[in-house]
Amino acid sequence: MEKVAIFVDVQNIYYTVKQNYNCHFNYNAFWTDVTSKREVIKAIAYAIDKGDKQQIKFQQILKRIGLEVKLKPFIQRSDGSSKGDWDIGITLDMLDYAKDVDVVVLASGDGDFALVIDKIRNEYNVSVEVYGVPKLTAPALICSATRFIPIENNLLL
Numbered sequence: 001m002e003k004v005a006i007f008v009d010v011q012n013i014y015y016t017v018k019q020n021y022n023c024h025f026n027y028n029a030f031w032t033d034v035t036s037k038r039e040v041i042k043a044i045a046y047a048i049d050k051g052d053k054q055q056i057k058f059q060q061i062l063k064r065i066g067l068e069v070k071l072k073p074f075i076q077r078s079d080g081s082s083k084g085d086w087d088i089g090i091t092l093d094m095l096d097y098a099k100d101v102d103v104v105v106l107a108s109g110d111g112d113f114a115l116v117i118d119k120i121r122n123e124y125n126v127s128v129e130v131y132g133v134p135k136l137t138a139p140a141l142i143c144s145a146t147r148f149i150p151i152e153n154n155l156l157l
Contacts, residue, residue, distance in 0.1 A: 001037060001039050002038045002039070002040065002102040002103050003038070003039050003041050003101040003102050003103070004034060004039065004040055004099075004102070004103045004104070004105060005040075005041050005042045005043070005094070005097035005100070005101045005102065005103075005104050005105070005107065006033065006034055006035075006042070006043040006044070006065065006067070006100055006105045007043075007044055007046070007093060007094055007104070007106050007107070007108075008044070008045040008046065008105075008106075008107040008108075009046055009086060009090060009091050009097060009106070009108035009110060010045050010046055010047040010048075010062075011042070011046075011047065011048055011076050011086075012107075012108045012110050013025050013099050013107050013108065013109075013151070015133075016109050016132065016136040016137075016151075017133060017135040017156065019133075019136065020133045020136055021082070021100045021133070021134055021152075021156055023156050023157055024156070024157040025099070025107075025151065025156065025157070026154065026156055026157045027038070027062060027065055027067075027098065027154065028065060028082060029108065029155050030131065030155055031065050031066060031067075031147075032132075033048070033155075034105045034129070034143075035066070036099075038103070041064065041072055041097060041100055041101050042068070042093075042097045042101075043066055043067045043068060044067060044068045044069075044070055044093060044103075045067040045068070045069050045070070046070050046072070046086035046088075046089060046090055047059065047062075047063045047069060047070070047071055047072075047073065047117060048072055048073070049071040050084075058060065058139070059071070062099065070086070070088060070089065071088070072085075076157050084120055087110065087112050087113070089111070090106075090108075090113070093112075093117045094106070094116055094120060094144045095116065095119070095120070098120040098124045099114040099124055101126060102126060103126065103127045103128070103129060104117075104120055104126055104127070104131050105129045105130075106128065106129070106131070106133065107130075107131040107132070107151075108132060108141070108146075109132035109133055109136050109137035109138060109141065110138065110141065111138025111139070111141050113130075113144075114138065114140040114141050114143070115144075116145040117130070117141070117144040117145060118144050121144070121146060123128045127146040127147070128144070128145050128146050128147075129145065129146065129147045129148075129149060129154035130144075130148050130149070131149045131150075131151055131155070132143065132148065132149075132150070132151060132153070133150070133151050133152075134150045134151075
């Protein structure tokens with residue numbers, strides 16, 4: 001049985017699915033796909049905490065599915081811009097857990113992860129599956145992945 005570590009960039013998935021399909025990501029179908037005939041070593045969803053009730057319900061759903069939820073506070077800057085980025089945290093966790101698994105799964109379209117995927121594949125000899133919205137996933141990320149799985153059909157709600 002393959003050992004798998006799963007990492008979900010919640011904000012990226014939410015916005016890319018909404019922008020491209022105007023609907024939501026089906027986390028239950030995703031979980032079924034990525035865990036089938038696999039032993040889950042770690043599964044983490046990275047989200048921004050705005051403290052709103054709908055978000056709290058959503059985070060509880062993610063936990064019931066089997067994902068640990070890591071939260072970072074939403075930061076509103078004085079110039080009106082905002083910050084809420086998990087790239088470094090996701091990268092560090094991927095590197096930590098890649099040593100203990102056969103497959104790393106990343107749900108994100110962010111091309112910044114291409115470098116860490118290359119390192120995981122080359123240095124740890126681990127397969128990396130990337131789930132992303134085809135039109136909104138960075139080409140570098142698709143090329144770096146062992147396997148790219150488009151978010152479409154049963155992965156949409």
